Amino acid sequence: MRLLFPFLAIILAACGNQPASPAFHAEGRPDLLSDWGMVSVRDGHLVLSDGVEPYDLNTPLFTDHAGKLRTIWMPEGTSATYREGQVLDFPIGTVITKTFYYPVDGDGHVLRGDQGLLVSDSPETLDLERVRLVETRLLVHREDGWVALPYVWNEDESDAQLMRAGYSETLTLAEAGGTIRDIHYLVPNVNQCAGCHATNNTTRALSPIGPAARHLNRDYAYAGGVENQLSHLIARGYLTGAPDPDLAPRAAVWNNPDIPLDQRARAYLDINCAHCHNPVGPADTSGLHLNFDAPVSPNLGLCKPPIAAGPGSGGLRFDIVPGNPEDSIFIYRMASTRGDVMMPELGRSLTHHEGVALISEWIAGLEGGCN
Template identity: 55%
Template sequence: MHLNRLNGFLVAGLLCVFTACGAQGKPATAAVHFYPDNNPALLSEWGVVTASKGALRLSKGVVPYDLNTPLFTDYAHKLRTIYVPDGKAAAYRDNDYPDFPVGTIISKTFYYPRASGEQTGDRTRILQANDTPGKVEPVLDDLASVDLVETRLLVRREKAWEAISYVWNDDQTDAKLTKIGAYRDMTLVDDKGQESDFTYVVPNTNQCAGCHALNNTTRVIAPLGVRPRHLNKLFDHGDGETNQLEYLAMIGYLKDAPAPDKTPRNADWKDEALPLNERARAYLDINCSHCHNRDGAADTSGLYLTQDIALGEASGRCKLPIAAGGGTGNLPFDIVPGNPDHSVLMYRLNSTDPGAMMPELGRSLRHDEGVALIREWIQNMDGSCAG
């Protein structure tokens, strides 16, 4: 049997999602509680994701999901879930997130595998296992082997979506509401034993809007990862692999969805059997296009990195940057075909300087594997910017 993974962590046998999971011997927690107005002080009060008896558990009706290509966040692993109230469903939209009903709660829990369970002072040592094939990794039914950092909620209230952040306590028994964000000093240990110190940043309320406010004029918050092109993939919810969109339709969470083969689908950026262009475009789409689109926070840049933009000047090829100077590395074009080292895009993805790096929120580290992918993509791009 093939066991699906959430960013490298085993799903089967770990989390009880519906009462059908009872066969795995893990009862569901209490029901989800929707708060139409206020935000409770503790994550457990929502009942979506809770820590109990040394394991992380989901309540009945809380459905885990995965993305074809996920957003990079300092090598953090992420448990993503969707909850839709009983008797309600989201309306499918082809190039947008589904139109979820009031009461919907989308969660994302960020965590790391511990390095031998050790801590040094206030600095937690963690493993960089996210991009290491074949590594034996801890699982979420043993919280002693992982470091829970934060859980973010997107809650669909009557007027709009609201982004809410909770930071896990040292005992990993619950997470506390924060509006001002938080910082965690951590040490990343790679598969060769090399260590890198960094500061993990939990965003404040305004920073959440920096990514989730998809329209730079209205600044209305909206979900990002639950678009059909990201969800259109196989996933094992305990009864064998099923397409996620079909599964959500089957349980009544999604209506009017076309067949998966008639639905947009992003590539898996790690799948080297797929065309390089598809993998690179999928990576840029999930990591950059929430700002770099015609309505987003980077609308004035003229650089648009959604999948529907043809490969050309609008997507960076031989495009002059709007800004100049240190933020661009004094390079002439966003993308120079065949020459990643002369491309602004490569410079900014490679940088960890807050004044130059992209994305500018959500990371303190360089994503070495993602940088290598985009480097290869530009290196193999035909043409030139001469003349």
């Protein structure tokens, strides 16, 4: 009998090293991320399962400098449909994942994951010796709508556990120049997920935010080579009805200085703010519309007084004062880390100084004034 245990251990270890198979759970809340089979740990790497497609966004949401590995999977024989100006129309059974991670240094500090640091020798994988996995969020499209499920990675990074009530921990971030500061990282609970993903305040139904054609229309370094993401999804059978990438909308890359400032600023506001600040969003009563196609008007914040902002106004009179970022509520709230002041109010504990600088430069270049 004693000989049997080492033999079983070898078998189990070998099985644990095999590629996972994606699974759609039409109901319930599986306790472990591995129950979904979208990603798995193999040979010291986080790898994608067969049929799971990675993707990236032209301009991503800022989340305390975390890196993000995003994936889409759909049941065999199904595909998403292109929708002009909206998130793709995904079929029932779609599972979208987003794994948050940080590169690590030799002292146990985390590094900025949103600056393109090398985290693997192979595309579409994460080398666990180079990164610290924090969480993986799932959006699952079921018959009755989308469901959000947050999973937190365990200490040995072998699997992630469902955390319906949310989770928080403090990470130590090492910055360039030797600056050390804490990240009070917060994993949202299932109700807080609706704070961003319930993009329509009337229906309150959850929806993906990032995978719209304008955000996906970019190149990606797939394992088989660099290819436009829209073209790749079409070839893969995951997307129908989309125009050629050259004719499809394309959001600006927020930190590409070769792109006009106005386009970069609007793309940044679109991805970071417009899920709430749109004509039908959770912040509809604010009258502030920051979606990519909102016209330049008071609804974009120009000379617009705040509505019920409380301490969020900072004693300032207008959301945006053209030519004067220092007098604009936008900049005051973006720069703050106070819970009752900062915007966005979820998803960060740090100030995105580069984002603040971008929007400040944009406001400084706007013409006009407020009486």
